[in-house]
Amino acid sequence: MAVDALDAKILRLLLEQPRTSAREYARILGIARGTLQARLDRLERDGVITGTGPRLSPAALGHPVLAFVHIEVRQGQLEPVAQALADVPEIIEAFSMTGGGDVLTRVVARDAAHLEDVIQVLVRLPGVVRTRTEMALRERVPYRMLPLVEAVGRAAGPGR
Incomplete structure (x- = not known):
């Protein structure tokens, strides 16, 4: 479009x-x-x-810890695992990926212990082989669309 x-x-x-x-x-x-x-x-x-x-703030909702959890899934189990991930409220996004893992999730938690509990839920899901977790330390570039919109507008040329 x-x-x-x-x-x-x-x-x-x-x-x-x-x-x-x-x-x-x-x-x-x-x-x-x-x-x-x-x-x-x-x-x-x-x-x-x-x-x-x-747009809501997970931190303001009591979940200041942000982690990215890579999930390796047993062959042929991507759909059932994705459906199970949708039932975990601390997962705020999940993407199927190429590279080191099959699914990349963005997970929020109250603290490190809660994050560990969430990861334990994930590793027990049928079809999950293993996980790898990376904790975010500080947001450096917040979610944004304005620079992209401006670039698209410039590329479209002059208009009204």
Whole structure:
């Protein structure tokens, strides 16, 4: 799906001012509200906009420890393991991967002992061969999309 310069401007506003109304976005951009809504609908339908809810802080929810757990899975067991991982609330993301492990998970925990408990749950899952854990020390670049949106907008060329 091609994102043009106007789409990039809309996305930037959504990222920078997420609580602003559609009417105000349209005013800022100098476009009709209907045009804005049609663009938003298309961006959602095409999977560019995947959600509108708040980003929550695991640390503020009492889970300040962040770890990346690589999971090696027995051949042919990826789907059942992935389904079982979805039942572990401390796993906030999981990806099938190439390289050293089959699945990479992002795990949050209350403390190191809790992290160990979560890892023990993972190693007992049917189909899990072994795990390797790396603890994050400090976030250096927080999750962000604005630089990518700006680069896409520049590549799309001049627009409204």
